[in-house]
Every structure is written in C-alpha cells, then in structure tokens.
Amino acid sequence: MISFEIPPFIENQMQLIRMVAEQAMRPYSRQLDEHEHERPEAFVAMTWPFTQEMVKRALKPLMAQIEANGNGHNGNGHSGNGSAKPKKEGVDYGMLSFIFMIEQLSWGDAGQYLCLPHPMLGGAAVDSAGTPEQRVRFLSKFTEGAPKWGAMAITEPGAGSDNSAMRTTAVLDPDTNEWVLNGEKIFITNGALALKESDGLCVVWATVDPTAGRAGIKSFVVEGNTPGVSIAKQEHKLGIRASDTVALHFDNARIPFENVLGDQEVRQTESRKGFAGAMKTFDASRPAVAASAIGIARAAMEFTIEKLAEEGITVDYTKPLHELTAVERDVMEMEARYKGAWLLTLRATAQMAHGESNRLEASMCKYRAGDAVTWITQKAVELLGPKGYSREWLAEKWMRDAKINDIYEGTKQINQLIVARSILGYSRRELK
C-alpha cells in the first residue's frame, strides 16, 4: 500500500544524527576543507560507538541463519549468481535507516560523512557478493576495537566507466593457496584509512583472466596492513576534501583463497560468475550516493531560504508563478528538484528494504540526485551573491562538494545509459 510514513524510530534517529552533524561536523567543515589531508577526529570519535552497534544489528540475523544452516535446518541458502544474500522476509529497516543517516550526515558535511568509521562501500560489496559466512567474517571487525574503515577499489587509470578494461590481476598461487594481486587502482575513497591507518578492508575488483573481459572479473577482500599494498598518491580535489582519496598500488599483494567474494562456484578460477554479484553492489551504493547528494542539497537550500528570509524574501505558495519574483521562482525550483530526487531515492531504497530488484530505479535516483544537487548548490551560491562566493560561509564549499555526486558511483551519463537500456530492453551491444 502506498505510504510515505517514516517509521518513528527513524525520526528519532534523525534528531540524534542532526546533533552529531551540528556538534561534530559543521564546526570543523571549513578547517578540514582548507587542510585537505587532516582527519575528522571529532566526527570519528563520536560516531564509532554508533556504527559498531549498527553493524552488530545487521550481522545478528546472519549469524542466526548460519547457525540454523549448520544445524541442518533449511535456511534461506544462496540465491546463486555470486550473490549469497538471503531472500528477505519482511522489511529491512537497516537499509532504510542507513539511507536516512547518510542524508543527515551529508547535510552536516559530505566530506566528513565519507570518513564514517564503517564498512561503507566495502561493506556494500561484501553484502552484495559475499556469502553469509563471508559477511560475518569480514564485517565483524567493525564491531570491536579501534575505529576501522571500509573501501572499494574498482577504477583504474585506463578503466573508468568501462570496468571491463580493468588490468589489475589476481593469480592463484597453488603452492600457498593464496591470490596474488598486481596492479594500480585510483580514486579510492578511504583507501588509506582502510588499509594503512586501521585494520579495515578494501574490496578490490581484479581479473583472473585479462582476455575474458567482464567475465574474468571477481571481487577480493584485502585487509588492513596487507604487505605489498602501498599508497601511490593522495589526491587533491575540488571538494569533499575531508574525504580520504588515494591511488593504491598492488605489488604481489597476497591474500587468502577464501577472500574472493562469492560461493564455492564463483571462487573457482575458471568460473565466470563473479561479475554479476559484484555489480549488484551498485544497486545499494547508488541510492546511498543519491542520499548524500540530497543531504548537501538540503543544507544549501535551507541555508539559502534562511538568508533570503533575513532579507525579507519568502515564497507565498498561494501565488501563481507569474506573481512570483525570479528569486522566489528559483527557490521553488530548488524545492521541487530536491523533493523529486529525494522521493526517487526513497523509492529505490524502499525497494531494497522490501527485497525487490531496483537496478533501474537506483540509476534513476542517482543521476537525478546528482543533477539536482549540482544545480541547487550552484544556484545557492548565485542567490547569495558576494556572500555566497565568499569562503566565510559554507555555500561555496557545498557547491564544490556537490559536484562529486554527478560523477562517482557511475557518472550521470553512465546511469542514463543504464536507464536507457532498461526502458528500451536493449543490450550493451544494441545501445553503446
């Protein structure tokens, strides 16, 4: 039944996260923007206790399931295709609350939000492609000890949207039963935090057969402080400067055989079934990026509306468009684009929470939200005039932060392509 009701526990959670945003993020936004490679310590210290609880809650049903299967009960088992995610019964409130959390944290500061001590994209990849046992094994480390980070490494200098061009290799060493990774990965969010500054993990996509294209690609879990992994470069960016973005170099980095994500079949070197499972990561990560975009958009929109109100400019919603000033129309347009993109994001999220496929809707929300936040923040700087352009306020930073949402987790154009193929029923060959 169609409903827009937000569960009360999420409303409560939002209040708490807003407090985190106001106390541990906003006061440090400018400082971290101007000192690019400093870490958001206050934010990490404040959120680590919460994220540990979140991961514990998420793992609990999995552990029960594994135990039941071990005792010979007929559990939900594997859905094949490299994805071992159990079929959902009821509603996955965890996913829903995570999306709302991302939105509110990004309202606080999108760069700092990306430094959340949490499995993050690495976790999404483990959840999408890993078996229940793998999920418990890799994600349990996020429930104890010192703060840890998760990352995912796909992009290479020669392989952006075209991940079939990937050159990073994984070769099984039969003597030690280890995968040996070699290659270069770039634009890795939290790469240094996950692998050098904590005992976290990074899911690395690599090919077991460079001649096989996409079919040879599998995803591998590289854990923190693995020998042979080095930071090749720390990036300097337009925005989200608080976020750790690095290039990783793999030089005979050895990881255990069991660290390839997927079931027994996927784990075989000759299997060509790893890619589909790995791609499922995006069905979860795209709504997450959209939610982050929406958080920035809301920050910029609320701030603009507040400052305009101080100047005596407010929108009278009973007036027809032709009686509104240009500025009032712009504000209305901001609100419309923000709300539309947020509703698309909530739809893709609700589909996940209800255990439905959402590939088309995930791409739709991702590209609309990226588009919306880019326009809204650019408009905010414009409407705020010289004060908007000044580094005294955060509007100009939000505009720089916003643009990444048009780019990462698939550029707008790649997501349009996915939507186009889906609505036309076309293959990659028919619509290039």
Place this chain on the structure above:
Amino acid sequence: MLDFRPDEEQKMLTETIARFARERVRKVYREAEEDGAIPAATARAGWEIGLLPTAVPEAYGGFGDYSVVTGALAMEEFGWGDLAVTFNVMTPNLLAIPLMLCGTEEQKADYLPLFTQEAPPKVTAALTEPVVQFNPYKLKATAVRDGNAYVLNGRKTLVPLADEAETILVYAAENGVTQAFIVPTGVDGLTIDARDKLMGVRALSTNLITLTDVRIPAANKLGGEAGIDFSLILNHSRVALAAAAVGLARAGFEYARDYAKQRVQFGEPIAHRQSIAFMLADMATEIDEARLLVWETAWQLDQGKDVTREAAIMKHQVDRMVMQVADRAVQTLGGYGYIREYPVELWLRNARGFTTFDGLAII
C-alpha cells in the same frame, strides 16, 4: 512504513480504467478531437466505472471509499487515454468533491445523492476567468451579500459541459476571498455564452459564461456562513490535474519509445543512438519523479494535512515535466510528430494547458 506499491484494490481499479482508456477512449479520441465532440457512449462508459459513487459517503448513498491517492492512480490512467474524455467524465466531480470537502450537512443531503445515480448529473463548475494573468485567489467575479441573498457578477471561461448543465458551482470573491456558490442555470442574469475555442482538448465542450446581477439564496453559498477552505479544494484539483499530466506524459513517452525502436535510419533503429535513447531515459525518469510528487501530495491530503506548499511545488514541477515530455515525444518522431495522423502533436497541445487548467478536474 514507506511503500510505493499500490494495493490489490487499487490495481484492479487502475486495470479497469486502463482497459477503458485503451479499448474505448483510444478508439475514438482523434476523431473526437477533430469533430469537437466526445461520443456520448464513451463518456457514459467512463462514468459507469463508478469512481464518484464509490467515493460518496454511505450516508448519501455511496460506498464512502474516498482516497486521494486512489484518485490520483485513477486520474493517471484516464489521462493516459485522453485528456478531453478525462475532463468530460470528471465534470460531476467539480461539484461533488467540493461538497464533500466543504459542504454543510444540508447541502450534502441535497446534492450528494445525485452522484450515486446511474446517469451522471448535469453539473459543472466555473473558476477560471478570461484574463491574461489569472490568479484563483484573486478572482474578478464578485459575490455581494444582500439580505438573505447573494448577488453575483463576472465572466468565466473553461466551464466544461456548461451548455447542458443544470447547476454550476461558481467561484467568486466575497470581500476579496474566494468562495463558491451553487447556481441553478435557469436563474436570471446567467448566460451561457460562446463555446471556448481552445488550443487543445477540443473534443471537450467548454463555454464562456456571464453573470450579471445573478441573485441566489444565501443558503447556496458552499459551506454556509463559514464558507469554504478554498486552498483545500484547489489542492485536490491540483493533485487530480498533475496525476492526469503524468498519464498524458506516459502516453507520449510510450509512443515515442515504441516509435524510436522501429524507425530505422542509417541501417538501424534510431533508439540505438544515445541522442534519442538519453532523451527517452530523461522522459522516463522525469515521469517517475513527477508521479512520486503527486502520490506524496495525495498521501498528505489523505492524512488531513494542509498541502498548499507541497501542491504548489508539485504543480510547478509537473507542469514543466509534462510540457517537456510532450515536446520531446514530438521531437522523437521528427516530421511525423508534426502530422495530425500521429497523436503526439495533440498531446503537446494538451500538455500546454496544465498551467491554465486549475479547477478543471478534482479528485
């Protein structure tokens, strides 16, 4: 809990209307547009789907099953079929829904049973005025209290089915505030003038009307002494129109998509090109976004919220979306898009109306 899936009853209803739209409306709509008349049997079949009798409270002979969300789902399917037929079928709503929302007990008892009959009652409403910059909150038509009567003056346009109407709900400003008055068409001073000559929805008969010192009993003021919550009525109208716009846009998108897949140029379907495919992707995404805005506003209305702000934002976005999508549908068909043998030019003309149609449909 957040959920974007219609329930079983809603699915049955939308399937019924979709069948009506596909098998009845789409068979006649182009000829109706050219002739300027909707076949009576088509309009009657639309009424017989029974939306309004279902919505009227049980106390007045209906089933009391009224939901704006369900209404929005219905309007999208009607809108997909044809806008002129939609407005024709929905004309009785223009009195029934304001009565349900704002009528006094006596007014409801007098009029609501009319809407549970086999045949549609001959009623309509007059909101829009023939001016350049129309604002429904600042009407030029006036209502002045004179003892136990009201005296109405003014001109109205876009009054659907006015030529057959027995009762018109006339909106007019009383001391600058928009109110509504139940006016029998036989009353002195009311004239049904020329039929409107419109850019689109040409199958629908709408008229100009003039009120010159029309006297009606004070009891005919909708809502009694207290009057109406005009925003509430207007917001219901905006949801209905926006939902119809989503249906119209979907029709345009589907037609353009199917055309692009079969139209071959340079040895392959034009949909194989990103310039066409991306246009279609944008259309599909914007339609989905607009639908969600409509559903959310409808849902808030069902929760009893004041959605004046939400409805304004929704209207802003949906009005622009439907224009854009209809325009791109014509563009996708190229030269054929401009030819009246194809439906997309009609949808472009109809789409342009949504910025003007306030009050022409209500759910």
